[in-house]
Amino acid sequence: MAASEQPAAAMKRRHKAQYVSGQQAKRPRGGGGGGGGPRQLELGMQGILITCNMNERKCVGEAYSLLNEYGDLLYGPEKFTNQDDRLSGSEEEEDDVEAALKKEVDQIRTSNEQKLRRFQSVESGANNVVFIRTLGVEPEKLVHHILMDLHTTKKKKTRVILRMLPISGTCKAFMEDMKKYSETFFEPWFKAPNKGTFQIVYKARNNSHMSREEVIKELAGIVGSLNPENKVDLNNPQYTIVVEIIKNVCCLSVVKDYVLFRKYNLQEVVKSNKEELGQQNLLSASQGEKLEEIKLAEEDTKEVKPEDKNQGEEEAKPNESNNQQA
Numbered sequence: 644m645a646a647s648e649q650p651a652a653a654m655k656r657r658h659k660a661q662y663v664s665g666q667q668a669k670r671p672r673g674g675g676g677g678g679g680g681p682r683q684l685e686l687g688m689q690g691i692l693i694t695c696n697m698n699e700r701k702c703v704g705e706a707y708s709l710l711n712e713y714g715d716l717l718y719g720p721e722k723f724t725n726q727d728d729r730l731s732g733s734e735e736e737e738d739d740v741e742a743a744l745k746k747e748v749d750q751i752r753t754s755n756e757q758k759l760r761r762f763q764s765v766e767s768g769a770n771n772v773v774f775i776r777t778l779g780v781e782p783e784k785l786v787h788h789i790l791m792d793l794h795t796t797k798k799k800k801t802r803v804i805l806r807m808l809p810i811s812g813t814c815k816a817f818m819e820d821m822k823k824y825s826e827t828f829f830e831p832w833f834k835a836p837n838k839g840t841f842q843i844v845y846k847a848r849n850n851s852h853m854s855r856e857e858v859i860k861e862l863a864g865i866v867g868s869l870n871p872e873n874k875v876d877l878n879n880p881q882y883t884i885v886v887e888i889i890k891n892v893c894c895l896s897v898v899k900d901y902v903l904f905r906k907y908n909l910q911e912v913v914k915s916n917k918e919e920l921g922q923q924n925l926l927s928a929s930q931g932e933k934l935e936e937i938k939l940a941e942e943d944t945k946e947v948k949p950e951d952k953n954q955g956e957e958e959a960k961p962n963e964s965n966n967q968q969a
């Protein structure tokens with residue numbers, strides 16, 4: 644019996660090892676933050692949504708470097724804690740097996756939370772988009788601080804990162820869920836006596852069931868209901884409501900200086916005024932050249948008027964007769 648039981652036990656252990664390695668193989672890339680925690684964008688998360696140009700791996704590296712630099716300035720050096728010893732539980736015996744299992748799961752979850760880093764890259768669910776989950780950080784404050792420094796110093800610190808958008812709240816990407824969630828979410832900025840001018844910018848990725856016009860209309864209505872003095876301003880608003888939808892997750896934030904910081908674009912915000920003027924002049928010149936090309940093309944394809952055609956035929960006839968006479 645012992646001999647027959649030993650292979651069975653070995654097979655059981657081998658099966659478990661294969662299962663674990665298989666689960667690890669399926670784990671998404673881009674961790675880098677250490678510890679446990681979710682590995683993809685989920686409801687209830689706060690963080691920073693970053694767009695890049697093809698190179699997501701390098702984008703994550705740049706994001707960690709930039710966020711850690713400014714995170715240490717704003718919040719101090721990151722402190723790492725591990726309270727596994729204190730989470731071992733009491734020595735009391737649990738008669739209820741189900742309760743004991745639940746307690747163990749809760750302890751593991753709490754232990755993982757203790758190991759979470761300040762910044763953790765998770766799968767966003769869209770190409771060329773990186774999501775950095777934050778813990779103990781105010782995303783709007785941190786990103787605004789970064790952009791203000793870059794705008795002031797004009798010092799370029801990234802190569803592949805394009806836009807960096809703070810995300811302070813997430814909910815299900817369905818109209819009813821978004822309306823219910825935003826009624827409370829918008830209060831700090833727009834509920835009386837607070838007020839301000841605003842605009843709404845909307846972007847959806849890997850989602851086809853949401854309507855841009857409907858979302859903007861409904862959210863603008865909610866802002867107006869919080870205080871009738873809140874007014875839309877598409878040129879230079881005090882606040883910009885950012886709506887980023889990825890699959891079935893809606894990411895929301897309310898940011899300042901959206902126009903000043905070039906739509907929160909890290910590549911554009913560091914350009915000097917001379918560079919901006921040069922680009923504008925080049926754009927104007929290219930537009931002028933295109934208009935000239937269109938004008939010339941129209942003149943070349945312009946149809947000959949009927950009277951001009953007849954006149955040409957009449958002028959040709961005397962020549963024909965002269966040739967015959969000659």
